[in-house]
Structures are given as structure tokens and as C-alpha cells.
Amino acid sequence: MNSVLILLLCCHVASPVKHSLKYFFTESPGAQSIPEFVAVAIVDDVQIGDSNSVREATPKKDWIKFFEDHPQHLEWYSLQSHESHHFFKATIETLRQRLNQTEGVHILQRMKGCEWDDETGEINGYDQYGYDREDFLAYDLKTLTWIAPKPHAVLTKMRFDAHEHQFESNKNFLVYQCPDFLKEYLRYGKRFLQxxxxxxxxxxxxxxxxxxxxxxxxxxxxxxxxxxxxxxxxxxxxxxxxxxxxxxxxxxxxxxxxxxxxxxxxxxxxxxxxxxxxxxxxxxxxxxxxxxxxxxxxxxxxxxxxxxxxxxxxxxxxIITAVAFVAYKKKKAPDDGSEQSERLNPQS
Missing domain, CATH: 2.60.40.10 (Immunoglobulins)
Incomplete structure (x- = not known):
């Protein structure tokens, strides 16, 4: 997959104290120059895999062996991408109707992941949505609720908050599963990540x-x-x-x-x-x-x-890194509203 972006990673040094695992999901139906859906996984600013709406998740060259030895990681990533694609598509349609948007290309994005401090052990999880280059929703781990920075996101916040069973699932991913994934990736990629x-x-x-x-x-x-x-x-x-x-x-x-x-x-x-x-x-x-x-x-x-x-x-x-970076320069946030999108787990 090729792209259009602008963002421009011998000697070994001590690894940075904070490590991160981020997943970027971007849906942009109707766009001419980029795929309709793109999902990217990034460890310490290094892309380890990607997927789009027409194929399963694909690991980058340095990570092929890891995912061959740990197929459950690739299966999880592929499932997340597949569900997010359909969830995002339905949500964009709901938002267009709610905001009376009759034409033009609209972009819904999500960034979720975690940071781990390998000295203090501190873990920080985050889950954020964006719509058309503006913050839309952000998950608050302390209160286990969604924060809506825009008036038109309040209805979506209320619907997300109504799914109480999903909060524990989301919290479990951000606080436990994501850091576990990150530590596994760091152990495997120690040679080239550091x-x-x-x-x-x-x-x-x-x-x-x-x-x-x-x-x-x-x-x-x-x-x-x-x-x-x-x-x-x-x-x-x-x-x-x-x-x-x-x-x-x-x-x-x-x-x-x-x-x-x-x-x-x-x-x-x-x-x-x-x-x-x-x-x-x-x-x-x-x-x-x-x-x-x-x-x-x-x-x-x-x-x-x-x-x-x-x-x-x-x-x-x-194109993947491009879409992900540009998108999350301002941390986008999506909206949900359709019955189909509500059935899909917006958490993990």
C-alpha cells in the first residue's frame, strides 16, 4: 500500500523508559486517493502490521515470524479490523444524518492503546474517537465513562455509556491485555526496536x-x-x-x-x-x-x-502510517448511533 504523507526513525543505546502500543482505525468511504478502511498497529512508533477492508491483517517483514508463532495475535487483530470496518461505516452514516451532511467525504477514526513505563511499571491506557478532524469521544479509565467534547457527540456518549458490560471489557483490554501484548512485542522486537x-x-x-x-x-x-x-x-x-x-x-x-x-x-x-x-x-x-x-x-x-x-x-x-499520523495529530473521535453499530463492541 502506497501513500501520500509528510512526516519524516550504528549504535545501540538504552531503550526509552516509556513504551507504547497503538492501534489506529480509519474509515473514509468515498475517498478517491486512500482505501475506505485502514487499520495500523504501531509499537514504539514502529509499524508492525496493517489491514484494510479487503484482506486480513498483514504483519510487516520483521514481524512475520512473531505472528506465525503467535497466530492468536493476528486473529485478534484481524477480528478487530473486520468489526471496526462495519461499525465505522454504520456510524458515519448515522452521523451524516444527524448532522445533515448530504455530500462530501467524511472520516471516522479511532486510536486506542497503552503506554508502559518499564522503570516504574506505570500503565496508561487510552481510547479516543475523532470525526472529520475533530475530537469526538474519549474514554475515561478513572470513571469508566465516555467524554463528549462536542454537543453532537453527547447522544453517542449516552449510547456507549448504556453498555455497562462493555466498560469492564474495555478496561480489561487497556489495563491488562494491551500491556501484555506490548511486553510480548518488546521482547521479540528488542533487536530492532532499541x-x-x-x-x-x-x-x-x-x-x-x-x-x-x-x-x-x-x-x-x-x-x-x-x-x-x-x-x-x-x-x-x-x-x-x-x-x-x-x-x-x-x-x-x-x-x-x-x-x-x-x-x-x-x-x-x-x-x-x-x-x-x-x-x-x-x-x-x-x-x-x-x-x-x-x-x-x-x-x-x-x-x-x-x-x-x-x-x-x-x-x-x-499510506497506512500517513493516514494514522495525520488523523491522530488531533486525536479524532467517531460517533455511533445505528442499531448495527450499537451491537458491535466499541471497546476492545
Missing amino acids: TAVLPKVSLLQKTPSSPVSCHATGFYPDRAVMFWRKDGVQLHEGVDPGEILLNNDGTFQMSIDLNVSSVTPEDWQRYDCVFQLAGVNEHIITKLDKTAIRTNWAEKPADMVTFISAAVVVLTVT
Whole structure:
């Protein structure tokens, strides 16, 4: 499955204290460029499997053996995807009628999962729905009730709350089953989940008058920071940081621009770009050097990374990760209302 997204994961380091297992479900009937339904499973920001409306859940290459040895995990994931697809489809139709939406593509999403702190043992479960890029419902583990941030979600909240038998089921998944799954995945994936990879850092510039971009690509995981300094002091003005974006190979990229219009030639040597990756003591420092800048306006060797090549990389990520990330940038939330959707368990 190919995609359209923008989100740009050698040496071994200690694993992060907090680990996470997330399931993203997205239904978008009528959309032209993406599948009607997509489900994605992610462990510590690494995709381990996906499924859509026309096939069973499929593990990613590194996880094939795990799911072959533990078929019950794949069966559970496939069942969740199958039930969610039909539940979401019915719910979208109910919401369209409730909100008098007669045309257009509408998106219903769900993110559920858990975080586990491997030092303190603390567990945090969450279950959230979104509709058309807005929060819709969120499950409160403390009160075992659903929270409706929008007036049009209240009716759905009341229907979800009425299914008392489902609350224990949902709580059991978020507090016990999900962390157990996560720990199993972490034990199996220890080799590749706990490996930090440093990036290649380049200086890029579109035109002689454009800002200079410090661009890092190929790093993993995505817990990284990047900034410009002058005389060793971090700059907060005249800089424009970008988002961390996902590459098609599972690594990440990011960049930060520096406005050099007021920087005199003799002052260029006073500036440098710093890249820091969480858990790695080694920082990458790149001096602001005109001779090292890769540009678009002059002919350069074919192996040089330009803004154009960077853009191509961005446009070749997997559709699943794209849909999941964009969707849950704001934690979407869905609605239910039909008899069919009520029969399906909205919890686990």
C-alpha cells in the first residue's frame, strides 16, 4: 500500500523508559486517493502490521515470524479490523444524518492503546474517537465513562455509556491485555526496536537569497531536536523549525531554516547547526559553510541531496502510517448511533 504523507526513525543505546502500543482505525468511504478502511498497529512508533477492508491483517517483514508463532495475535487483530470496518461505516452514516451532511467525504477514526513505563511499571491506557478532524469521544479509565467534547457527540456518549458490560471489557483490554501484548512485542522486537540511528546532515538552499536549511535524514527514533547556534548560544529568532517527517524506510527526517539575509560573510563561521537524538550522547554539529551548501540553482553531482530529492522521499511513505499520523495529530473521535453499530463492541 502506497501513500501520500509528510512526516519524516550504528549504535545501540538504552531503550526509552516509556513504551507504547497503538492501534489506529480509519474509515473514509468515498475517498478517491486512500482505501475506505485502514487499520495500523504501531509499537514504539514502529509499524508492525496493517489491514484494510479487503484482506486480513498483514504483519510487516520483521514481524512475520512473531505472528506465525503467535497466530492468536493476528486473529485478534484481524477480528478487530473486520468489526471496526462495519461499525465505522454504520456510524458515519448515522452521523451524516444527524448532522445533515448530504455530500462530501467524511472520516471516522479511532486510536486506542497503552503506554508502559518499564522503570516504574506505570500503565496508561487510552481510547479516543475523532470525526472529520475533530475530537469526538474519549474514554475515561478513572470513571469508566465516555467524554463528549462536542454537543453532537453527547447522544453517542449516552449510547456507549448504556453498555455497562462493555466498560469492564474495555478496561480489561487497556489495563491488562494491551500491556501484555506490548511486553510480548518488546521482547521479540528488542533487536530492532532499541537501536538508535544517527542521520546524515546537509545544508540546503533553494536560491542565493533563500534561508539556509539544516536538513537531517535517516535518523531513528523520532525523539530528536535540532537548532541553530551563534557563538555557541541557541538562536530563537530568525529560525524556522520544521516538523519531524517519516521516510518510506521507517526512519525520519527534519530540518530547520536560518535566515542569512543579514549575516555578513565574516560572521558565517560563528553559526552552526546542532542535531541531538534522545539517548545518544554524540551530537552532530554542522558549521555554516558556503562551500558545503547544496543548492538547486547550480549543477551539482548526482549523489547530492537537493530539496527536490527530499520532497520525493517525503511523497513515498506508506499510506497506512500517513493516514494514522495525520488523523491522530488531533486525536479524532467517531460517533455511533445505528442499531448495527450499537451491537458491535466499541471497546476492545
